[in-house]
Amino acid sequence: MAVMTYRDALNAAMREEMHRDPDVFLMGEEVAEYDGAYKVSRGLLAEFGAKRVVDTPIAELGFSGIGVGAAMTGLRPIVEFMTWNFALLAIDQVVNSAAKLRYMSGGQIGCPIVFRGPGGSALQLGAQHSQSFESWYAHIPGLKVVMPATPADAKGLLKSAIRDDNPVVFIEGEMLYNTKGEVSDDPELLVPIGKADRKREGKDVTIVCHAKTVPVALKAADQLAKDGIEADVIDLRTIAPLDTTAILESVGRTNRVVVAEEGWSFAGVGAQVVDLIQREAFDLLDAPILRVTGADVPMPYNKHLEKASKTDPAKVVAAARRVLYLD
Amino acid sequence: MTAPPAMRAPAPVTPETVAVQTAYLRTMMLIRHFEEKAGEAYSLGKIGGFCHLYIGQEAVAVGTISALRPQDYVISAYREHGQALARGMTPRAVMAELYGKAAGCSGGKGGSMHIFDASLNFMGGHGIVGSQIPLAAGFAFAAKYRGTDAVSLCFFGEAAANIGAFHETLNIAQLWQLPCIFVIENNGYGMGTALHRSSAGHSLADRGAAYGMASQVVDGQDVLAVRAAMDVAIERARTDSLPTLLEIRTYRFVGHSMSDAAHGTYRSKDEVEEYRKRDPIHLLAERMRAGGYLDDATYAALDAETLAEADDAIRFAEEAPDPEPGELFTDVYAEMN
Numbered sequence: 103m104a105v106m107t108y109r110d111a112l113n114a115a116m117r118e119e120m121h122r123d124p125d126v127f128l129m130g131e132e133v134a135e136y137d138g139a140y141k142v143s144r145g146l147l148a149e150f151g152a153k154r155v156v157d158t159p160i161a162e163l164g165f166s167g168i169g170v171g172a173a174m175t176g177l178r179p180i181v182e183f184m185t186w187n188f189a190l191l192a193i194d195q196v197v198n199s200a201a202k203l204r205y206m207s208g209g210q211i212g213c214p215i216v217f218r219g220p221g222g223s224a225l226q227l228g229a230q231h232s233q234s235f236e237s238w239y240a241h242i243p244g245l246k247v248v249m250p251a252t253p254a255d256a257k258g259l260l261k262s263a264i265r266d267d268n269p270v271v272f273i274e275g276e277m278l279y280n281t282k283g284e285v286s287d288d289p290e291l292l293v294p295i296g297k298a299d300r301k302r303e304g305k306d307v308t309i310v311c312h313a314k315t316v317p318v319a320l321k322a323a324d325q326l327a328k329d330g331i332e333a334d335v336i337d338l339r340t341i342a343p344l345d346t347t348a349i350l351e352s353v354g355r356t357n358r359v360v361v362a363e364e365g366w367s368f369a370g371v372g373a374q375v376v377d378l379i380q381r382e383a384f385d386l387l388d389a390p391i392l393r394v395t396g397a398d399v400p401m402p403y404n405k406h407l408e409k410a411s412k413t414d415p416a417k418v419v420a421a422a423r424r425v426l427y428l429d
Numbered sequence: 430m431t432a433p434p435a436m437r438a439p440a441p442v443t444p445e446t447v448a449v450q451t452a453y454l455r456t457m458m459l460i461r462h463f464e465e466k467a468g469e470a471y472s473l474g475k476i477g478g479f480c481h482l483y484i485g486q487e488a489v490a491v492g493t494i495s496a497l498r499p500q501d502y503v504i505s506a507y508r509e510h511g512q513a514l515a516r517g518m519t520p521r522a523v524m525a526e527l528y529g530k531a532a533g534c535s536g537g538k539g540g541s542m543h544i545f546d547a548s549l550n551f552m553g554g555h556g557i558v559g560s561q562i563p564l565a566a567g568f569a570f571a572a573k574y575r576g577t578d579a580v581s582l583c584f585f586g587e588a589a590a591n592i593g594a595f596h597e598t599l600n601i602a603q604l605w606q607l608p609c610i611f612v613i614e615n616n617g618y619g620m621g622t623a624l625h626r627s628s629a630g631h632s633l634a635d636r637g638a639a640y641g642m643a644s645q646v647v648d649g650q651d652v653l654a655v656r657a658a659m660d661v662a663i664e665r666a667r668t669d670s671l672p673t674l675l676e677i678r679t680y681r682f683v684g685h686s687m688s689d690a691a692h693g694t695y696r697s698k699d700e701v702e703e704y705r706k707r708d709p710i711h712l713l714a715e716r717m718r719a720g721g722y723l724d725d726a727t728y729a730a731l732d733a734e735t736l737a738e739a740d741d742a743i744r745f746a747e748e749a750p751d752p753e754p755g756e757l758f759t760d761v762y763a764e765m766n
Contacts, residue, residue: 127574153574158601159597159600159601159604161597161600161601163563163593163594163597164563164566164593164594164597164598164600164601165563165597165601166563167560167562167563167564167566167567167594167598168563168564168566168567168570168598168601169567170563170564170567171552171563171564171565171566171567171568171570171571172567172568172570172571172574173567174552174564174567174568175502175567175568175571175572176571177571177574177575194557194560194594195560195563195564198556198557198560199555199560199564203553204760204761204762204763205538205760205761206535206538206539206543206545206553206554207535207538207539207543207545207547207553207554207760208533208534208535208536208537208538208539208545208760209536209759209760210535210545210546210547211545211547211552211553212763214763243761244761244762246762266763267763268762268763
């Protein structure tokens with residue numbers, strides 16, 4: 103075990119998997135000579151050379167399609183998007199090609215590819231650079247959607263994604279890159295895709311969260327604990343496939359649920375979680391489920407407006423108190 | 430744009446010439462009969478969805494694909510039945526796919542627009558205009574990554590040369606020196622929009638020059654001209670790992686899909702009749718007859734054989750079972766151990 107940043111954990115995952123499998127390569131904008139726009143690929147060019155760490159032009163549709171084509175032949179590309187906002191230019195290749203090749207070829211052609219990069223908002227980047235798209239991709243059969251919140255999960259899940267035979271949308275957090283945590287140095291320690299993680303144990307209220315809302319939920323849980331409320335914090339880690347068992351088990355323990363996410367509310371990830379719980383655990387609920395989401399507006403630049411739009415611990419605490427009928 | 434190859438004296442007719450050209454003729458006839466039968470079956474409601482026929486363009490598929498080796502890759506758009514047959518897929522497997530049957534090449538889950546055969550490196554059948562262009566470059570990237578001399582052959586219509594994926598891919602393919610042959614099948618119309626109403630510039634082949642890519646305009650009704658251009662492009666790809674852009678000018682004798690007439694709204698009957706005079710099958714047959722190595726009996730036998738193959742494919746597809754209901758949920762994800 104070593105303490106490292108989320109950024110370096112991702113870097114270690116790629117380095118280990120590139121050593122393990124010569125079919126794994128990384129391509130994207132500024133991944134090689136610049137050492138990564140966010141330094142996630144730092145040192146990989148020096149270690150693996152330009153054949154396997156490939157700088158691309160700013161042509162998301164073109165290079166993501168080239169990655170998909172390479173994956174159709176059995177290579178295992180990691181395609182880095184500088185941010186998921188820019189991946190909108192490539193979404194045809196993610197949705198119309200990668201996600202559907204196996205099905206529409208009757209199982210003949212697979213697509214073992216990882217699309218990765220930071221998603222969501224950072225600080226004052228404005229409307230076009232502050233968006234959460236996980237619910238878009240999770241909507242598409244054929245894709246897996248993975249969103250780690252901690253350095254250990256970042257490493258273990260990225261390794262699983264690279265070894266997965268399916269196309270994986272791997273959404274990181276720019277604001278998580280500098281967070282630190284204990285990370286295993288065992289190259290065979292994987293975190294399985296499709297398994298949520300109970301980040302804090304409690305009996306009073308479930309807080310379902312993922313990615314950047316995990317630290318938000320944990321801070322909210324700390325505040326709730328001061329009032330004697332014990333929150334059960336479920337980090338989804340994977341959006342698709344959703345770990346329904348972990349969610350329902352937690353509902354069984356607490357009977358009250360808040361779902362927090364960074365993205366917009368309409369048809370968001372939380373809506374799917376609520377649908378699951380009302381169908382499978384209606385009788386277990388002691389209160390309506392509440393959702394905490396980003397405000398349904400394009401992200402404003404002004405820092406006060408931006409802060410007001412975001413999911414934060416205070417909003418999660420308020421929602422938890424409401425489902426407990428304390429407020 | 431590079432200059433077309435200098436005119437050469439016609440090669441002497443050898444037994445090999447006869448065999449090769451007879452094979453071209455046969456494959457083009459098979460595609461023609463297959464497509465005519467598919468059109469009939471569509472009209473009878475046996476085939477659903479969209480169905481885009483290749484009638485008139487047969488020389489493009491046959492002239493290009495005949496030059497490939499088994500390890501090479503082929504990818505196309507949604508007008509791809511002819512290319513699938515030229516690559517060696519059986520009429521039964523393709524027709525059964527058009528019928529949506531379990532015995533179809535894609536198990537009935539793909540349909541007319543999604544014909545695949547991984548064993549022949551036939552990589553589809555893609556329904557979004559231009560989306561297959563970067564995929565083709567990806568095959569070439571993979572070939573180079575692995576150090577093989579496989580090449581990638583990509584078909585798309587002239588309307589796809591206006592889409593961003595075309596330009597992004599050409600830039601990268603030349604920049605990275607990928608062994609990829611981009612074939613614009615210029616049949617003059619993107620659905621019902623004539624080339625001059627959609628595309629600026631004098632020729633689509635000129636667009637290769639913007640990226641420093643070797644490019645050439647080819648007569649797509651002359652299978653031998655197509656093959657000659659393809660041989661040069663393949664040599665460039667296999668030996669020098671460089672891409673080529675071929676603008677192969679052809680014409681579809683039928684509508685864009687089974688939903689529209691061959692002529693009427695966007696092109697005249699006279700125009701279609703004029704182009705029909707350059708039917709690729711007749712052009713080759715006439716050349717072979719003039720050379721004294723095709724007689725009426727041989728032509729008739731080839732015609733009958735290929736018609737019988739198309740009929741057999743229809744019978745096979747008619748009788749084949751539908752996919753099991755449980756197939757609905759298979760092949761969405763790979764099974765992971």
